[in-house]
Amino acid sequence: MYDDNIIYKNEFIYVEIHHSQIPWLKIFTTTPYKEFSECDTNTKQEILRALEIIxxxxxxxxxxTKINIASFGNYLPHVHFHIMARFENDDYFPESMWGIKQRENKLELGSFEIFFANISKLL
Structure with missing residues (x-):
């Protein structure tokens, strides 16, 4: 449905699907800034606008149960944010999604496709 998993793009940012057990989106700057403080004002505003909507x-x-928002950039030194919907019974909770798996579980969630389409429209 989406080209290269990108569900939204403008001149400042793009939003990409991260395929996972949980709802997980990533916001990237279109210009490859290394640090958030290097971003111009418009890019910062677009990141924050998208974060809030998502x-x-x-x-x-x-x-x-909780929304996790993360920005590391150690492996990929390009400003980007991960936005993840977390659930008490997801495979890693309460660990981070990069942590130690806690269990095997199948989550019963609403349609990711409908959610991603809705996000595309709202952004």
């Missing part, structure tokens, strides 16, 4: 929609649509 977080609110994840909360409303999936009703997660």
């Amino acid at each position: 977080e609110k929609q994840m909360l409303e649509y999936f009703k997660p």
Whole structure:
């Protein structure tokens, strides 16, 4: 449905699907800045606008236990943010998604495709 898993793009940012057990999106800057402080004002505003829309929609649509937002860039030194809807019974909770797996579980969640399409429209 989406080209290269990108569900939204403008001149400042693009939003990409991270395929996972949980709802997980990533926001990247279109210009490859290394640090958030290097971003111009418009790019920073677009990142924050997208973060807020995605977080609110994840909360409303999936009703997660918690939303995780992360930005590391150690392996990929390009400003990007991970936004993940977390659930008490997901495979890694309460660990990070990069942590130690806690269990094997199949989550019963709403359609990711419908959610991603809705995010595309809202952004």
